Amino acid sequence: xxxxSRQVVFLVVALCALSMESVDxxxxxxxxxxxxxxxxxxxxxxALQHRxxxxxxxxxxxxxxxxxxxxxxxxxDSREALGIPPQLLDDDQSWADPGDDCVDCDAxxxxxxxxxxxxxxxxxxxxxDELGIFSINLSETIEVPRLEGFSVTPYFGVHYLDGPIQTxxxxxxxxxxxxxxxxxxxxxKWSYELEVAPGVxxxxxxxxxxxxxxxxxxxxxxxxxxxxxxxxxxxxxxxENIQMLPAAGMIMWxxxxxxxxxxxxxxxxxxRIEKTEELERWAYxxxxxxxxxxxxxxxxxxxxxxxxxxxxxLIGGLETKHTxxxxxxxxxxxxxxxxxxxxxxxxNYDISPTGIMRYQLTF
Numbered sequence: 001x002x003x004x005s006r007q008v009v010f011l012v013v014a015l016c017a018l019s020m021e022s023v024d025x026x027x028x029x030x031x032x033x034x035x036x037x038x039x040x041x042x043x044x045x046x047a048l049q050h051r052x053x054x055x056x057x058x059x060x061x062x063x064x065x066x067x068x069x070x071x072x073x074x075x076x077d078s079r080e081a082l083g084i085p086p087q088l089l090d091d092d093q094s095w096a097d098p099g100d101d102c103v104d105c106d107a108x109x110x111x112x113x114x115x116x117x118x119x120x121x122x123x124x125x126x127x128x129d130e131l132g133i134f135s136i137n138l139s140e141t142i143e144v145p146r147l148e149g150f151s152v153t154p155y156f157g158v159h160y161l162d163g164p165i166q167t168x169x170x171x172x173x174x175x176x177x178x179x180x181x182x183x184x185x186x187x188x189k190w191s192y193e194l195e196v197a198p199g200v201x202x203x204x205x206x207x208x209x210x211x212x213x214x215x216x217x218x219x220x221x222x223x224x225x226x227x228x229x230x231x232x233x234x235x236x237x238x239x240e241n242i243q244m245l246p247a248a249g250m251i252m253w254x255x256x257x258x259x260x261x262x263x264x265x266x267x268x269x270x271x272r273i274e275k276t277e278e279l280e281r282w283a284y285x286x287x288x289x290x291x292x293x294x295x296x297x298x299x300x301x302x303x304x305x306x307x308x309x310x311x312x313x314l315i316g317g318l319e320t321k322h323t324x325x326x327x328x329x330x331x332x333x334x335x336x337x338x339x340x341x342x343x344x345x346x347x348n349y350d351i352s353p354t355g356i357m358r359y360q361l362t363f
Contacts, residue, residue, distance in 0.1 A: 115141040115151060116325075120360035124335055130352050131309070131340060132162030137175070149183040155199070159292075167340070167347035168299030169307060170203040175292065177201075177215070191221045193233075202295040206304040210343075211295025213238040219247060227253040231263055239293040240308045240343055257282075265289040270319075280321045288313040290335070298346075306343040311335050313356060327362040 118139045126132025137157035144150045157175035177199025184192045195217050202211035219233035229251045236244050249263030257272030268286035275281075291310035298305050315333035338351035 109145050111144070111146065112152075113143050113145055115143045116362055117141070118360065118362050120358065122356065122358040124354050124356050126162055126164075126351075126354055129164040129166050129349075130354065131164050131169075131338070132354070133309075134160040134162070149185070151181045151183075153179040153181065153197075155179065155197075164340075164349075164351070166349065169340075170205070170296050170299075173201070173203050173292075173294040173296065173307075175199065175201050189223050193217070193219045193221070201293060203297060205297040206295040208295060208304065210304060210306050213293065217247065235265075239291070239310075240306050241293075241310060241339075241341060245289075278323055282319045282321070284317050284319065286315045286317070288315060303344075305346075308341045308343075310337075310339050310341075311351075312337040315356065315358075325363065327360075329358075329360040331358040331360075332356065 118137070118141075120135075120137050122133070122135040122137075124131075124133045135157060137155070139153055139155040141151055141153045144152065155175065155177045159173050159175075161169050161171060161173065163169075177197045179195055179197035181193065181195040186192060197215045199213055199215070200207060200211050201213050215236055215238050217233060217235045219231060222230040222232075224230060231250070232248045233246075234244055235247045245265055247264065249261065249267070251263065252260045254260065257275070259270045261268040261270075266286060266288055268284055270282050270284040272280060272282050289310075290313050291308065293306055293308040296305055296307050297303070313333055313335050315331050317329055317331035319327065319329045321327050333356045334353065335356050336353040338353065339348075340351060341348045
């Protein structure tokens with residue numbers, strides 16, 4: 001009897017010990033979880049995965065960047081006006097401070113990543129001595145995540161020339177270039193951008209130093225308020241008739257759906273006419289400075305020369321922005337002050353005004 005009683009006592013003591021150990025373990029786990037949240041609130045530098053090891057699975061981990069973001073005052077067209085980089089607008093965690101905690105710090109950073117691609121066609125009708133141009137352009141913007149603010153954009157364009165009879169232009173000229181862009185966000189007000197884009201602009205018969213051009217730009221952006229932003233700098237065209245243009249002006253929002261860009265060389269007024277869950281539609285009018293320089297081989301004479309075409313454009317357009325990121329633009333307008341000039345000064349002449357139609361797709 002005594003032996004059996006002693007067994008019962010031992011069994012009770014063992015059960016109590018196991019129960020106490022279970023209770024202590026639960027309390028310790030909960031305490032560690034509470035301490036982890038306290039450390040996170042006070043900005044502890046301990047790694048996130050260590051601090052939340054006992055956090056219940058249903059608890060949400062929220063990551064908030066403390067980096068100031070530039071107000072969202074520009075859209076794709078505004079950036080295009082002077083090549084303003086998308087980083088100005090994106091609520092991207094890449095702007096977070098290097099010391100910020102992250103949920104997946106061990107994720108592999110890709111060497112390159114796709115940012116956006118552009119494709120477009122432009123038609124300036126013309127026959128006889130009235131030069132007609134049909135252009136196709138393609139480009140792809142690639143980001144380099146390991147080099148913050150750096151991107152590369154290969155570009156290819158072909159221009160089919162219709163006429164003129166009184167001078168000897170080739171049937172086609174080409175644009176090929178690679179733009180290297182670096183963007184630096186200095187603080188919540190100031191940002192800077194530098195770009196250099198070496199390229200060959202030629203009929204591919206005259207591929208010499210005459211067809212090599214190095215374009216670029218240096219710009220500064222100042223955010224005055226959510227409704228006003230200033231742009232200043234220079235755009236280097238490296239063309240025979242114009243080497244460099246100033247790039248300066250301001251962008252003003254009158255309301256959420258109305259914007260005026262007083263920017264040289266591309267002023268623009270945009271008004272939103274439709275907004276749904278799937279898309280937004282904007283109508284706009286804009287001014288534009290067009291043209292280019294190409295190294296060519298002159299017809300039967302067979303000597304190398306540089307042809308430069310320039311014009312001014314007044315354009316009206318309709319832009320559709322889809323929630324998936326695709327943007328399409330359809331434009332029509334009037335082209336005037338058209339000139340064709342040669343480096344040799346042989347065959348220069350003024351061209352009559354014409355119209356313009358253009359379709360651009362960004363995806």
